[in-house]
Amino acid sequence: METRKLRQADIEVSSLAMGSDLIGSKIDRASAFKLLDCFHGFGGSFIDTANMYSEWMPGCCGGESESTIGAWMKERGNRSRMVVSTKLGFPYPGTSGGLSAAEIERECEKSLKRLQTDVIDIYQAHRDDLSTPLEEIMAAFHKLIKDGKVRAVGASNLSIWRIAEANSIARAQGWKGYVLIEQRYTYLRPRHGADFGPQIFITPEVKDFAQAHDIDLVGYSVLLQGAYSRNDREVPAQFAGPDSETRLAALNSVARELGCSVNQAVIAWLRQSKPAILPIIAGSKIEQFEENVAALDLRLTAEQLRLLDTAGDPVIERAWIQPS
Numbered sequence: 001m002e003t004r005k006l007r008q009a010d011i012e013v014s015s016l017a018m019g020s021d022l023i024g025s026k027i028d029r030a031s032a033f034k035l036l037d038c039f040h041g042f043g044g045s046f047i048d049t050a051n052m053y054s055e056w057m058p059g060c061c062g063g064e065s066e067s068t069i070g071a072w073m074k075e076r077g078n079r080s081r082m083v084v085s086t087k088l089g090f091p092y093p094g095t096s097g098g099l100s101a102a103e104i105e106r107e108c109e110k111s112l113k114r115l116q117t118d119v120i121d122i123y124q125a126h127r128d129d130l131s132t133p134l135e136e137i138m139a140a141f142h143k144l145i146k147d148g149k150v151r152a153v154g155a156s157n158l159s160i161w162r163i164a165e166a167n168s169i170a171r172a173q174g175w176k177g178y179v180l181i182e183q184r185y186t187y188l189r190p191r192h193g194a195d196f197g198p199q200i201f202i203t204p205e206v207k208d209f210a211q212a213h214d215i216d217l218v219g220y221s222v223l224l225q226g227a228y229s230r231n232d233r234e235v236p237a238q239f240a241g242p243d244s245e246t247r248l249a250a251l252n253s254v255a256r257e258l259g260c261s262v263n264q265a266v267i268a269w270l271r272q273s274k275p276a277i278l279p280i281i282a283g284s285k286i287e288q289f290e291e292n293v294a295a296l297d298l299r300l301t302a303e304q305l306r307l308l309d310t311a312g313d314p315v316i317e318r319a320w321i322q323p324s
Helices: 029-041 064-076 101-115 134-146 160-173 204-212 242-258 262-272 286-297 302-310
Strands: 003-005 012-014 017-019 046-048 083-088 120-125 150-156 178-184 216-220 277-281
Touching (some): 029 064, 120 178, 150 160, 160 178, 160 204, 178 204, 204 216, 242 302, 262 277
Parallel strands (some): 017 046, 017 277, 046 083, 150 178, 178 216
Antiparallel strands (some): 003 012
């Protein structure tokens, strides 16, 4: 699997990231180790997790994903070859969440212990905290970087104006700001007024901002939990409508031309978008990882990209006024 260097950090990541929200919970440790082995065997090095994964699962209290990843890295002796991104901000048993300086320091120590490592490669704000001054948040992240406990920081589910302000504050102080933005994203476009709760969708404005400031974009839920390919999974209501029907038709047409699955076409489109979106993939079966990794060999033509990019766009009628 090819790798790419983050534009504002000396960190080399694989071109696909592995999501791990159900690792160590719904996906037991033995099965998780097999999936992690599979991903790493394909050359994958970028693993995405969070401190609260998977506190929503029965019998879980958070930390299960980090602990499983940490145990796997220790057993395999491959920590130096992996890039681990973890997050904080949501509440889970033992913490009310937020991004206060005390919370950032405390949760970092807990994540380091669970991951059985001395440093977190990318530490992300998992959600915003409007009750804590941005100066305090960025100073706390800076301290972790200065102390060698974190290599870089990222922002997940933060509004673009807050990211811009936070980075402005960091820049003025000579600190490192957010070098990565991780938001929800997929080929289908949300319908007007779609509600994703605390999750934030990558918009054209986010893309423009990231491109202008050399910030890397990472997308999660890119395959809509199987809705593109499984008959038992409907397209989420947030995407329902004529626009999605048109885009699905275009996506299926391109997949047929390429002789690939719809999921693979989505991944190929994400990687060739401007700017490129690094996809987080997940699954409970080895076959799902094999399918997703195979998408790295696909190359969309300019015409296929144009079709996918413009599908569902409104047709603008021009009324020409005849001179009198």
